[in-house]
Amino acid sequence: DGGITQSPKYLFRKEGQNVTLSCEQNLNHDAMYWYRQDPGQGLRLIYYSQIVNDFQKGDIAEGYSVSREKKESFPLTVTSAQKNPTAFYLCASSHGGRTEAFFGQGTRLTVV
């Protein structure tokens, strides 16, 4: 089955720790995205990548980093510089910017 796989489903981070969220897609999509969802707010774009080895900051990139070494993979690292990381993180992909976007099942990150 084609789709987007995010792991882990739940992640706990200690203060000052970096954590990495995994996102893998087998849809052969060029574009991939990371969004953050907080209660009562719309999804906010963290980073996006149009093609392998290229990525761009979204609206709330501070405290996050990404890489795009393979077409299928777009991992997100939440660094210790992100002061309020507790949120639901969603990965998405699309063929291009004007096409249908598909989402993974999300990773819930909690700071303990």
Next chain:
Amino acid sequence: KQEVTQIPAALSVPEGENLVLNCSFTDSAIYNLQWFRQDPGKGLTSLLLIQSSQREQTSGRLNASLDKSSGRSTLYIAASQPGDSATYLCAGYSGTYKYIFGTGTRLKVLA
């Protein structure tokens, strides 16, 4: 700057009712608009994508329309069922790989 608004924030209806969810956007230079469904604690499931050149799209009991001139899109759900209970999100695409999301309408269909 594109802004997307969804009203109402929450809606509760008895089973069998036909209902309309609204999505408003501020920038008419929109390439497409996509409707999603989100169940609690889950990711987004794509329901319908309407390109700017289209007026509506249909899938089963769902029908979505797009009126760029008025900055509105509606999602029509026919003969609602308890299984339709979820949060419905719309997202407008205005270019530069950015989809702008509304905050959603939380729908509850009562059996």
